[in-house]
Amino acid sequence: MTDLAHIRNFSIVAHIDHGKSTLADRLIQETGTVKDRDMKEQLLDSMDIERERGITIKANTVRIDYTADNGEAYVLNLIDTPGHVDFAYEVSRSMRAVEGSLLVVDSTQGVEAQTLANVYQAIDADHDIVPVLNKIDLPASDCDRVAEQIEDVIGIDASEAIQVSAKTGQGIHETLESIVTHLPAPQGTLDAPLKAMLVDSWYDAYLGVIVLVRIMDGTLKKGMRVKFMSNNTLHHVDRVGVFRPEMEMVDSLGPGEIGFLTASIKQVRDTRVGDTITNDRNGTEIALDGFKPAQPVVFCGFFPVDSSEFEDLRDAIDKLALNDASFSFEMETSAALGFGFRCGFLGLLHLEVIRDRIEREYDIELITTAPSVIYHVYMKDGEMIELHNPADMPDPSKVDHIEEPRIKATILVPDEFLGDVLKLCQDRRGIQMDLTYAGSRAMVVYDLPLNEVVFDFYDRLKSVTKGYASFDYQMTGYTEDALVKMSVLVNDEPVDALSTMVHRDRAEMRGRAMCEKLKDLIPRHMFKIPIQAAIGGKVIARETLSALRKDVTAKCYGGDATRKRKLLDKQKAGKKKMRQFGKVDIPQEAFISALKMDS
Ligand SMILES: Nc1nc2c(ncn2[C@@H]2O[C@H](COP(=O)(O)OP(=O)(O)OP(=O)(O)O)[C@@H](O)[C@H]2O)c(=O)[nH]1
Numbered sequence: 001m002t003d004l005a006h007i008r009n010f011s012i013v014a015h016i017d018h019g020k021s022t023l024a025d026r027l028i029q030e031t032g033t034v035k036d037r038d039m040k041e042q043l044l045d046s047m048d049i050e051r052e053r054g055i056t057i058k059a060n061t062v063r064i065d066y067t068a069d070n071g072e073a074y075v076l077n078l079i080d081t082p083g084h085v086d087f088a089y090e091v092s093r094s095m096r097a098v099e100g101s102l103l104v105v106d107s108t109q110g111v112e113a114q115t116l117a118n119v120y121q122a123i124d125a126d127h128d129i130v131p132v133l134n135k136i137d138l139p140a141s142d143c144d145r146v147a148e149q150i151e152d153v154i155g156i157d158a159s160e161a162i163q164v165s166a167k168t169g170q171g172i173h174e175t176l177e178s179i180v181t182h183l184p185a186p187q188g189t190l191d192a193p194l195k196a197m198l199v200d201s202w203y204d205a206y207l208g209v210i211v212l213v214r215i216m217d218g219t220l221k222k223g224m225r226v227k228f229m230s231n232n233t234l235h236h237v238d239r240v241g242v243f244r245p246e247m248e249m250v251d252s253l254g255p256g257e258i259g260f261l262t263a264s265i266k267q268v269r270d271t272r273v274g275d276t277i278t279n280d281r282n283g284t285e286i287a288l289d290g291f292k293p294a295q296p297v298v299f300c301g302f303f304p305v306d307s308s309e310f311e312d313l314r315d316a317i318d319k320l321a322l323n324d325a326s327f328s329f330e331m332e333t334s335a336a337l338g339f340g341f342r343c344g345f346l347g348l349l350h351l352e353v354i355r356d357r358i359e360r361e362y363d364i365e366l367i368t369t370a371p372s373v374i375y376h377v378y379m380k381d382g383e384m385i386e387l388h389n390p391a392d393m394p395d396p397s398k399v400d401h402i403e404e405p406r407i408k409a410t411i412l413v414p415d416e417f418l419g420d421v422l423k424l425c426q427d428r429r430g431i432q433m434d435l436t437y438a439g440s441r442a443m444v445v446y447d448l449p450l451n452e453v454v455f456d457f458y459d460r461l462k463s464v465t466k467g468y469a470s471f472d473y474q475m476t477g478y479t480e481d482a483l484v485k486m487s488v489l490v491n492d493e494p495v496d497a498l499s500t501m502v503h504r505d506r507a508e509m510r511g512r513a514m515c516e517k518l519k520d521l522i523p524r525h526m527f528k529i530p531i532q533a534a535i536g537g538k539v540i541a542r543e544t545l546s547a548l549r550k551d552v553t554a555k556c557y558g559g560d561a562t563r564k565r566k567l568l569d570k571q572k573a574g575k576k577k578m579r580q581f582g583k584v585d586i587p588q589e590a591f592i593s594a595l596k597m598d599s
Pocket residue numbers: 014015016017018019020021022023054055056082083084134135136137138164165166167168
């Protein structure tokens with residue numbers, strides 16, 4: 001056990017790509033926590049997808065021993081947090097477990113939207129903050145400008161900001177010294193009942209559920225019985241340990257320390273993040289303020305391309321959900337797509353990550369239906385229905401009104417692109433709330449309907465600003481608007497998976513755009529195919545796909561048999577990715593692409 005005065009607990013907050021993981025790697029390396037020969041890039045990002053995409057998804061923890069210039073030995077606990085908006089809730093919970101933050105800003109870029117969102121969470125959690133200007137090895141680095149920006153925009157003192165290159169290692173020693181001298185030691189009482197915060201939990205195939213804890217008071221020991229206060233369940237602690245970053249068992253953890261326990265817990269769902277863990281007898285009476293559980297905000301359907309893989313899909317989803325309490329699902333049947341699951345996510349990145357994992361780790365090809373938000377449908381009889389799937393929209397004659405979720409979006413963008421950003425937000429039914437300048441960058445705040453954002457807003461924003469804008473959002477609440485369900489009929493058959501909720505004023509434009517897109521996406525068949533968009537029984541847009549005699553081998557005169565066979569095989573493989581609707585094959589990509597808007 002380490003005495004409180006020699007512990008420092010901190011997290012690193014940054015905008016995506018500003019170098020948080022690289023900095024963490026250097027801190028670990030400089031202190032000899034991991035031997036050089038075991039060092040690999042982005043050590044804390046353990047999942048394949050994280051590595052490939054270079055983003056941090058799950059918060060990770062590492063305990064670092066550091067002997068400071070004053071000769072004293074310190075224990076530094078770093079909790080690495082994700083940077084993407086979808087995972088903001090993970091940032092907020094890990095923030096409560098530590099006392100300070102390193103604020104990493106890329107000195108070639110400056111403050112971005114997620115820098116702001118994350119640093120405000122650190123400020124909310126009462127953190128002391130050490131600004132770190134990273135990437136000083138690059139010629140475009142401009143520390144003075146960025147330090148000034150940190151002071152102007154965030155309002156914290158940046159005069160002692162540390163200048164670092166996480167790449168070359170320059171400034172890493174100063175960073176470690178600053179953690180020890182500028183961040184506060186944790187507080188806590190040793191002779192008190194155990195009070196530990198459940199910071200995070202995940203499933204491990206060998207050890208069962210691993211629970212990351214921060215000890216507030218008392219001691220957590222191997223062999224003791226503990227109580228999870230939110231549901232009064234008792235558990236026998238069979239392991240206590242710390243991450244270096246590999247697991248290392250210890251006998252006990254005391255106040256201020258961060259580590260893990262295992263207790264033969266089978267499911268992540270049995271552990272509630274933010275819960276208080278105490279002794280089973282004579283425990284603490286007062287629980288810590290719980291965190292709010294993460295609520296899924298985006299829903300979509302997952303259907304196997306090959307319907308015989310439904311059970312495999314169920315298995316994959318079950319396994320993934322065991323380890324991700326924020327991912328929800330229920331079975332869904334679609335007239336067009338057969339059996340599948342309606343799944344809930346924290347945002348689009350979360351959706352993509354789960355979809356990729358199912359396709360890659362479980363080797364199941366999926367049809368993903370259009371993402372939708374949760375609408376509140378108020379019926380004339382006073383009942384309120386939460387609509388997760390536009391296909392389930394009740395009979396409109398019984399509906400009194402519909403409310404949709406809205407967000408407060410903050411966008412930082414260089415001046416020259418401001419006009420395009422304002423247009424994009426306006427086109428998405430946004431209401432401008434604020435517009436301010438920090439140097440040559442503008443910060444705009446918009447009130448936007450979430451459903452206009454979940455789909456491709458972020459992609460559009462990136463493309464109209466050549467990647468220079470940054471974006472962050474918070475849910476604000478529900479408001480009423482004129483929303484209707486738009487259905488799509490292909491060859492006179494409704495395709496439920498293509499139903500969407502749209503604003504009445506935009507329905508016609510959307511319907512037209514969608515029919516045109518589908519016309520390009522659906523291959524021609526031997527017969528004519530009408531493609532229609534309709535509201536209620538009323539058709540609002542129509543396209544016709546003309547007929548074709550499809551003989552792919554016709555071109556192969558000369559009678560090269562292998563070439564012919566190859567072409568036919570190719571056609572067969574292409575077919576696998578299609579689903580039949582009545583007599584029409586619709587390719588998988590149509591379900592997403594048809595809904596992308598061009599403005
Ligand atoms: N030249 C230079 N490149 C750096 C430095 N620090 C990080 N990078 C590079 O910047 C990119 C992003 O770094 P990461 O550490 O992955 O960024 P991050 O903030 O952890 O990103 P997320 O985990 O996705 O939030 C990587 O390509 C790094 O190699 C630096 O000091 N100098």
